[in-house]
Amino acid sequence: MILYHFFKRAALSSLLTRGYVVEPIIVVVGFLGAGKTTLLKRLVTEYSQANWSPFVVLNDYENANLDAQQFLDMLDEKSLKALNGSCICCSGIGELRESVNRIPERANGITLIEANGTTDACALMGFLGVGIEARFMPPVQISVVDVKNWQLRDIHNELEANQIQVSSLITLSHTDSVSEERLGQVKEDIRAINPTAEIMLCEELEINTLPELLPSSNSAEKLAHHKSHWSSCSVDLPNLPDPICIKEICDAIPSSVIRIKGCTVLGTEPGYTYFERCPDGEVYVRPYRGKPTTGAKLLTVGPCSDALLLESAIHNSLEAAKLRQAK
Template identity: 65%
Template sequence: MEAIVVIVGFLGAGKTTLLKKLVNNAVEKQWQPFVVLNDYENAQLDTDQLSDDIDPQYLKALSGSCICCSGITELREAVNRIPKREKGITLIEANGTTDACSLMGFLGVGINERFLPPIQISVVDIKNWQLRAEHNELEANQVQVSSLIVLTHENSVDKSRINDVKAQLSSLNPSANIISSDTLDLEQLPEVTPSQNQAEHLEHHKAHWASSSIDLPPLPSYAAIKELCNALPNSILRVKGCTIIGSEPHYTYFERCPDGEIYVRRYNGEPTTGAKLLTIGPGSSTLLLNTALNNALSGAT
């Protein structure tokens, strides 16, 4: 039977990085992973980044719906259409505001019998855990029914912070195994069993946020990336973009995480949806994005 592994975690916690690690680990061990990736806006931008590691026919992007409620039927159908493979494993990355408890309750119903009951991995950014003001409740919800909790950014904090966060996580989910992202190995996953932990109820509207996207023209310099990210208010918790910088022949991907950190890296290939700017968070709108873009372009010249 084929394992289904659902990866959840707050925006910017490191879910996609962990997903890439698991995909590469699977390929090295001659497993055949199938990846389903969900995001509010343009999930294809992230799945394109996996196309060098896995055949695109084994990648499925689900955009614009919340897979813990309105998109659950689409998710079930996508899973049930996954072809049978030797040594197959299905990896699902949920968007960063998913009501993880509801997702696991809904996903376990109506899945083909050739799949094992889904298990959930929560990715926790130990540096920013429970420092998200009004969004702390959602972040805590995302660990309560996970079988495995994977810690990221441990090198950014001291031992006291690590021990404190581990204690909080154990209190929220006593049955979960808590490990570092460095020690996670794919072969551990089929042995993990679904969590039996009872979760506290989350008002579901707290997992529903605004999102928006616009076409992104070439930017004149890397400084314009910083100008653009800084032109967006702090209520926007996640910023992603991909475009050409100056006269460079390749695309560049950038993101601003909820803590304000900006990360920039070369994008492999060309995005199939074209150059885009995407945001998630209260107040996201095309008007806001276009205003920020115009301000950034004028400030960078």
């Protein structure tokens, strides 16, 4: 694979000298809740302001359109591609590769791919780099590492460590609430796994340096396939009477379900509300831009994801809301 990237770089240099335009591909990976979408939004904003033409590909187990729609105030719909239902590191790699090759040529183009939070990042880069048209540069991977929760994920630690092995750049998120000692320890851990990657805080990242990154030459340990693929589920979510219902729904879903996302209308509020429970148990609520094209949904990723479980959690929260209103 390293030789492939070397020869493709040489071929790209030849194309450049003959006046051809080549497009960088930046793949953003990281564990669930690490901050990939936050980083991606920043990249889209800053590249657009710098007269680049970003194209964004989003992958998720369930309803990637829910995330993609949040980019519609930054990008034209034709510059977005949502890949649902399969993981782009294995069963979805063919669809991903075809989607990239169909991206229209444009001046100052850059392709940004966000992988789902359980992606086998090493396998993804091994497969994606083969079969991409010559007008694209070899894909380069950026990992987002949540410093607060790094390697505190019990059985999921191996997957989290796997996701940084072949990254050219590792950005550190959630650093505002950790000690300098913790930050230093995480950096030391990362260097032991990937000694060739550049490490920086997310806020230190500068967009003009990313297209110049080279694919990682670091060797990767193979991850058992079943450790990076979990069950997922989604159900319709009715309007909820109040924000308490969100907490009750999230509390009713077991911790083995490592990611919860939802979008609904709260009470008499005019717009939609988006919420998520991250792997550390924190629940975040914020306004949702626009109206979800698939309707209001509750989505989960992780063992025990089950439609009956989700429907029961929703039903019980609505019944509890009735009792609150009756008092």
